[in-house]
Amino acid sequence: MNLTDFNTLTFDCYGTLIDWETGIFEGLRPLLERVKPPLTRDQVLEAHARHESSQQKYTPARRYRDLLPIVYKRLAEEWQVPFTLADCVAYGRSVQNWPAFDDSAAALQYLKKYYKLVILSNVDNESFAHSNAKLQVEFDAIFTAEDVGSYKPSPRNFDYMLEKLGERGIAKDKILHTAESLFHDHKPANGFGLASCWIYRRHGQEGFGATMNPGLQPKVDFRFDSMADLVKAHQDALLQK
Incomplete structure (x- = not known):
């Protein structure tokens, strides 16, 4: 299997292209300043993953920017610190401030020359529009949790996603699902027989950060530590053709 075997890259966004762990931690900073004793970054991210995953299960149709305020409330209650509704709402809107990884925009602009680029993201459309501006590329399709x-x-x-791409003549065996999260992306991708590319942003760190433990390690066909590494591997694959 080679990177040049595919004509479409389907991307998770948050954690893969957008640095959501930094965004989450910075967005929660006003709350974290009131937590005693202080929590480590990974303790914060793991608690967030637990409450976010639970809330997504119970209110699957709620838009992400309206789901995050509930996560904020659950965290404040768990950590026994005061909060206001305005605090919760502000956190839900913080997605627009989450930064892109330094290599994301340039990598996407390069890959756009060779692939159709598609987003499959656990986000709402308004929040993604802010992130898309940071990624500086026009995606061929955007599928959100809100959709x-x-x-x-x-x-x-x-x-x-597969139904909509199939309607456009994109075969499943020409799709490479590209994501950081083993829990949200690679495990279900395995269930659909999709080839997958792991962008392992948390390499060198322990645990799963802002994503849940996937349990049994899913199969991945490619693994890179960054989007820049994916680009380099694609360039090398072109030279070998």
Whole structure:
């Protein structure tokens, strides 16, 4: 299997292209300043993953920017610190401030020359529009949790994406699903027989950060530590053709 075997890259966004762990941690800073004793970054991210995953299960049709305020409330209650509704709402809107990884925009602009680029993301459309501006590329299709009415790892999201891409003549065996999260992306991608590329942003760190533990390690066909490494591997593959 080679990177040049595919004509479409389907991307998770948050954690893969957008540095959501930094965005989450900075967005929660006003709350974290009131937590005693202080929590480590990974303690914060793991608690966030737990409450976010739970809330997505119970309210799958809620838009992400309206789901995050509930996560904020659950965290404040768990850590026993005061909060206001305004605090919760502000956190829900913080996605627009989450930064792109330094290599994302340039990598996407390069890959756009060779592939159709598609987003499959656990986000709402308004929040993604802000992130898309940071990524500086026009995607060929954007499928959000708001569009589908559920959140990955639900198979509904992958069913929806494959149906819509199939209507455009894009065969499943020409799709490479490219993502950081083993829980949200690679495990369900395995269930659909999709080839997958792991962008392992958390390499060198322990645990799963802002994503849940996937349990049994899913199969991945390619692994790179960054989008820049993916680009380099594609350039090398072209030279070998």
